[in-house]
Amino acid sequence: MRKPIHVMIVEDERIVALHLRQQLARLGYDRTSVHSAGINALKAIETDAPDIILMDIRIDGDLDGIETAAGIPEHLMIPIIYLSAYSEDTTLERARKTRPYGFLLKPFSERELHATIQMALERREVELALRESQERLSLAMHAAQMSCWEVDVSTRKMHSTGLGKFIPGETHDAETITESWDGFLERVSSEDRDMVRKAFEYAVLNGEFYDIVFRGQSHDNSHQCWFRARGKSYINDRKGTQRIIGVMQDITDQRITNDKLRQAMTVFETTQDGILILDPDLNITSANRAYCQITGADPLTVTGTPPYMIVPEQFPPAFYQELFHTLRTRRHWHREIDTRDMSGNPISIVMQIIAVEDDDGVLTHFVAMISDRTAIRQAEQELHYLAQYDGLTGLPNRLLATDRLNRAIERCERTGAVVACLFLDLDDFKNINDTLGHAAGDQVLLIVSTRIKALTDRTDTIARLGGDEFLIVRENMHSQAAAGNLASQIIHELQKPFYIVGHELTLSASIGIALYPENAHSPQDLIRLADTAMYAAKDQGRRTYAFYKSEMTESATHYMTRSLELRRGLEKGELSLYYQPQVDAHTGEMTGAEALIRWNHPENGLLGPAEIIPVAEQSGLIVEIGQWVVEEACAQASRWQNEGQDPIRIAINVSVRQMRSPGFAKAVQSVLTDTGLDPKWLEIEVTESMIQDEDIMIDTLHELRAVGVSVAIDDFGTGYSCLRSIKSLPIERIKIDRAFINGIPQNTDDAALAEAMIAMARTLGLKVTAEGVETAAQRDFLRAQGCSELQGFLFSKPVPAEQLFAVTHHNAKIS
Structure with a gap:
């Protein structure tokens, strides 16, 4: 109604x-x-x-x-x-x-x-x-973020409806706005203003439809917006006017969405991870390039089926029950899968499947991410290998060897069998590295590993512990003799000659053996005791093997204690030098003195070189102690001269490590300069074995001679010197070892040898000092053979520095 x-x-x-x-x-x-x-x-x-x-x-x-x-x-x-x-x-x-x-x-x-x-x-x-x-x-235009507008071409007036909310710079909400076209252009972004002006001019001249996208500031100037303007020019024939009428739309959100979609598509196509879009039944609807690269799948045929690595043929039914249950309840499934690519090559991947729902919570599709872990898995395997195997020889390292030894002990513990642990160390391997280089040393280690493997069983463990140390583990060893026989075979095999960089070489090795359960029950203790036994084998002359004995641990403990005490003694000034005079064989006058080290041990009293040098050599203190001896002896010689004593020659024994250390001659020269001692009053004593065809040693001898100090061969006759090598070296003196002096003149062999050495030295123009002269008969014999100098208890035992000149004056009558 x-x-x-x-x-x-x-x-x-x-x-x-x-x-x-x-x-x-x-x-x-x-x-x-x-x-x-x-x-x-x-x-x-x-x-x-x-x-x-x-x-x-x-x-x-x-x-x-x-x-x-x-x-x-x-x-x-x-x-x-x-x-x-x-x-x-x-x-x-x-x-x-x-x-x-x-x-x-x-x-x-x-x-x-x-x-x-x-x-x-x-x-x-x-x-x-x-x-x-x-x-x-x-309302429709507002919902579409659009406005309608027209421009009177003749007056350049712009009338717009709904433009106030979208035109940059406009802050009022009037439905209809009238402004100048040029004023509107001022609010268009400067980068796009010329484009908008040209579109307007083109529409005016040609009456064509136009469609442009431009930028402008938001109505509150807080951010930049994107707009799309479309329109056409119309002419009113009756009135004779021309207008441009069109609409404009705020497309900022659309632009942002498109940018995000474009970014997402760029990620989809360029990421290194495979990405799949799956329908609710897990069939592929879209796959990116990376997925095809990882799996080798054909991009043209990949859609329409589930990913091949999760098809029913690949896994048992329980796998798929868990997959669908997880996706249904958690909406996210994750798993590492080892599979093969389309070419059959093994690959390792991590696969994630994520459910995607609409605004109402209804499942629309799944997104699957496939990360290729093949390279990472290979790297992990390589790292695992490097963590357990030696990179040079491919043998197990200490970590893996210890683990295998532990497993062998566990097996033999149940059966009551014996496990033998052989610790092998190459003798003088450092010389090979120093003379032929580390590359040659690596080749030698490869030969050693090959020869050891050839002598051992498949069930044995052969490991390289580091450097030139190897470990051989054999379980179910029948007897101690069998372990010794294995060690003997290895030593014999390593002695066979081989060629490296044009040199024929032979090797010797020292092996220590420890047995389970006789010596120890843990792998660490077995290796440690076998190591101790190896050092005992070296002390026995090398090129042999030794079984562990409990007294070896006592010896090792003594050495360790002595090593720590010696370092402390060096720091606390417990070391001192004693001097044994060297006298002219004919006049009896003291011409020199040999500096001999002593240790004022706080508990054991005065200790000689026999208690000092071996510990210093093994602990590495020998270079530091040797340098202290050079400094102290030169300083003492200089003090004697300053006190008015006649200058005498000071003889100092040096070690192999000192001679091999870079800059040894310069270090000696520096000490001479600091102490003010003339180099001619210092004599460096080396042994025959130190200078046998070793270029570093020979170069150091020449450097010392260039400094001005003299060089002597100590313990002459106990090594393997040849006349040619002695003649070519800057040697001024030989010292006949006490072993040849003890038996003269009664022992005709010793007398003949001493006579020959003195004659040889005279021929080569070398001076001779005889060591260990304890009787007048020895003195008279050596004097008659033309020996230059004598040294021994007949004249004086080694004495502290303050007693040297008093002793020699007192004992002058002996000469």
């Missing part, structure tokens, strides 16, 4: 208002309301807005009819028809500004009244429909 039309009458004359109400009733307008004052009418409108108002212009009260009409809210769109007996221009002008729907001059007929009311109501219906249509268009 149609709602009755509500007509409001605003009239201050009651008779007129009543008459008008009666007229309306006759015309069919049954619902009317009457108000005599404008303020009352406005209040009534707030609670019950009429469909139309008949407004008398001149009414009582503070507001006249025109002012009352102006106070009605515009959005209500209530038609106003003015009723008045006056039609002066000023009144009409005032009324026109309120945009009335009609104007009736009193008196008027019912027909005029009815026609005016109907036209006003129809006009209102049209305007309401238009407004609703505009609202719908505005």
